Amino acid sequence: MTSNAEAAPILRWVFRRGHEALTCAVETAVARSSFDVCILPHWDLSVGTVEHFSAPASALRRHAEIASRLRQAGWVAEYGAGCTS
Numbered sequence: 001m002t003s004n005a006e007a008a009p010i011l012r013w014v015f016r017r018g019h020e021a022l023t024c025a026v027e028t029a030v031a032r033s034s035f036d037v038c039i040l041p042h043w044d045l046s047v048g049t050v051e052h053f054s055a056p057a058s059a060l061r062r063h064a065e066i067a068s069r070l071r072q073a074g075w076v077a078e079y080g081a082g083c084t085s
Helices: 056-072
Strands: 007-017 020-029 034-041 049-053 076-078
Touching (some): 007 056, 020 056, 034 056, 056 076
Antiparallel strands (some): 007 020, 007 076, 020 034
16 A cells, blocks of 8 residues: 555455454545555455556445455455544
């Protein structure tokens, strides 16, 4: 993910399944005028992924798609918006 100086969180959900947790977030990438969808598994941040979108609707749609797939796989979400790191 980008640093707080470059990113502003829009939406950040933590998903849990058993003892595992991962974060799925949408952030505004201020420096690039774009939107990032970030998936960060808490057990290994080095395998986190970031997808870039030019429109907020596209990023939010992708977040919803990921959240749906995670729920289908047995993950439970803790919802939040505008959370800080």
